[in-house]
Amino acid sequence: METPEAESYFRDLYELGFDPSIPLEEKITQAISVGRDRLSVQYGVLSYTGEGEYEVIGSTIESGDYAAGTVYDVDTTWCRHVIDSQEILAVADAGDSQYRDDIAREETNLQCYIGAPILVDGEVYGTLCYSGNEPREAPFTDDEKRFVRLLSRWIGYELEREKHYATLDAQNERLDEFAGVLTHDLRNPLTAARGYTELVSERVADDDAEHLKTALASLDRMETLITETLALARDGADVGERDAVQLGTVAESAWATVQPEGTLVVESDREISADRTRLQQLFENLFATPTNTVVIL
Structure with missing residues (x-):
């Protein structure tokens, strides 16, 4: 049976994920803040590590270290453990744990930490983590771990969807450009063929002119097909x-x-x-x- 605390966590996730009026960037900002407040820690950070560095994408820290836009050596962060294992890491009191001598404790001065990987298309995009300069009085609960894990998965899903939409938009733009060039290149010789056919049809006998009328009808059909092909490429597969x-x-x-x-x-x-x-x-x-x-x- 879920605890009231767990139910409130899931309600937060539901409210974040199912409001289409909120832009993705704002959703992620809210998610980071909601997690920090629910876990009662000082900081919430979303990172990107795809280029081998630790780049802060979103943060509850407005300025200074670990504010959005700052970049660090990933090997000095707590998040490197999450990236390597692709599993959640929860440390309530670093000084009283197996991580007491970890370089991240010395470099960041963070004494409590919980983080989960962000996966996009099956690859590690980065991490979502929450931390503080003081140890927590109690270990992170299973509900809190589940909440961070689900929150990270939701962010990964939203980033993945945004990436796919951007890729589709780029493909459609290239298709539209290709269709424009193709139809232009086809219409030029088509116009010339129609012009010469009309010219010849005025100078030949009626029997031959009938054959040329058939040719002109075929050229008109080609023009229609070119126009429809361009419309299909630009408007999609809707018939x-x-x-x-x-x-x-x-x-x-x-x-x-x-x-x-x-x-x-x-x-x-x-x-x-x-x-x-x-x-x-x-x-x-x-x-x-x-x-x-x-x-x-």
């Missing part, structure tokens, strides 16, 4: 609004555009809900594959 379309009618329209060798047989038709343009493009891709007969059932 947009769907309409009721006749499957056979769309197939026949695609067949007329591609004009492949062979025979199209529509044995039965049906109405479906689809994006007509993209459905026709699907059929065109299918019909462009060499075959003798395509049957739409």
Whole structure:
């Protein structure tokens, strides 16, 4: 059965994690402060150690040593034990523990410490730790250890999600740039082809002009595909609004555009809900594959 103290810890975590209106940086700042207050210690620090140094990312210390933005040799910190083991470390009284001669006690003058690793994508990002210049009167309880562990996991999850969103945004930006360049490079020769085809169609006999009209229709279709490809790249995979379309009618329209060798047989038709343009493009891709007969059932 959970103690009232444990229930209050978990309520703190719930309130931090499920308020979408709070920006991530502010959430982390609140988390560090809440942990310090709940544990009744002097300091709360979030560190980044991915580059081999101990960089303070967030801190309840406003200025001086271990304020946000300061950097230290990780080998002189208590957190190095957490990084190496990837486990929580709790020391209520450093002078009365196996860590009495630890370099971190001498370098930091911290006499009590509890810290847990922050993992992002399975790798150690850094640590979340709480500490004080005086020993604690009582050891850290199991509830307090669980609270710090869960708090560190929550921060790791939030950092991981932020990282993934940033990566996705960068990928979308590159895709958008690529799509713009690609469509520009495709439209230039397409415009030239349309212009010359129109010019020639005005100077040939009617029978030949009909063939050129078919070519112009195909060029118009290419222009539509380029525009839709650009929209898809920029807007994502959403197919947009769907309409009721006749499957056979769309197939026949695609067949007329591609004009492949062979025979199209529509044995039965049906109405479906689809994006007509993209459905026709699907059929065109299918019909462009060499075959003798395509049957739409």
